[in-house]
Amino acid sequence: MTCHSPESTETIENERTDTESRVVDSDETRIGQAMKDLKNTGWYWGSLTANEAKEILQDASEGTFLVRDSSQRDYLFTISAMTSAGPTNLRIEYKEGKFKLDSVVLIKPKLKQFDSVVHLVEHYVQLSRTTSKGASSGASKSLAPPNGTVQLLLTKPVYTATPSLQHLSRIAINNATRQVQELPLPNRLKNYLTDYSYNV
The missing domain is CATH 1.10.750.20 (SOCS box)
Structure with missing residues (x-):
């Protein structure tokens, strides 16, 4: 059995507080950098509502998208995109210093994580462009989603100006x-x- 003096308990508490404050600083820095990058894109719309995003995308072609602030408190950002079934919204999750798309629990561990929102969007844009090129050339019919689900493509951003x-x-x-x-x-x-x- 070991005994801790009040000093050693205080030291442990101080170390824990230091670690927690470093995590907070790190999160603030990453989110701050993510905001800076997003503001540079021209397709970040800020505090747009889901209905406003739907109106903007209503007559757009499939794959047209924008990024906006999430209206749900647990999330920072949302991608609003036009699909073959109409406009849809996909939340972006921030956890442990990384951004990733929110999804069904079974798929979540398989989703890639990114240091910034723009990096995440860039990845899915490149993936979508590759997918749509393959589909248009008839090279890959297996890319069509199963069970009547809608395939999400991100190919063309909607700029604020x-x-x-x-x-x-x-x-x-x-x-x-x-x-x-x-x-x-x-x-x-x-x-x-x-x-x-x-x-x-």
């Missing part, structure tokens, strides 16, 4: 290369390119 030519150029350059530092460009321009290193 027309994006600047600089931003569109940055996306095109990031799409073409991940070696921005190797490009023969002024440092200021390299900084602009790396400030938003996504290709969506």
Whole structure:
């Protein structure tokens, strides 16, 4: 049997508090960075309601999407997207420093996790574009979802306003290369390119 002095108990409590505050700082930093990245996209709509998102997407083609704040308290963000069955909403979960799509309990462990919301969206956009290319060329009929479920595609963002030519150029350059530092460009321009290193 061991006895703890009041000092050692206090030390343990202090260490626990330090760890908890580091986690909070880490979460605040990650969410802050996620917000900064989202605001740079042009397709983050902020506090849009589900009905407003539905109106925006109503006449859009399948795969058109936007990201907005979630109206549910347990979630930070929601992807609103047009599917073959109409507009739908998919919540983004934040847990233990990572973002992932909310889903059925059985599928959750299989879903990829990401450091940022934009990285998550970028992944699913690339996946959707690959899927839709394969389907349009007739290469893969097995990609059709089973049991009459609706396939979610993210292919075309809805911008809050027309994006600047600089931003569109940055996306095109990031799409073409991940070696921005190797490009023969002024440092200021390299900084602009790396400030938003996504290709969506």
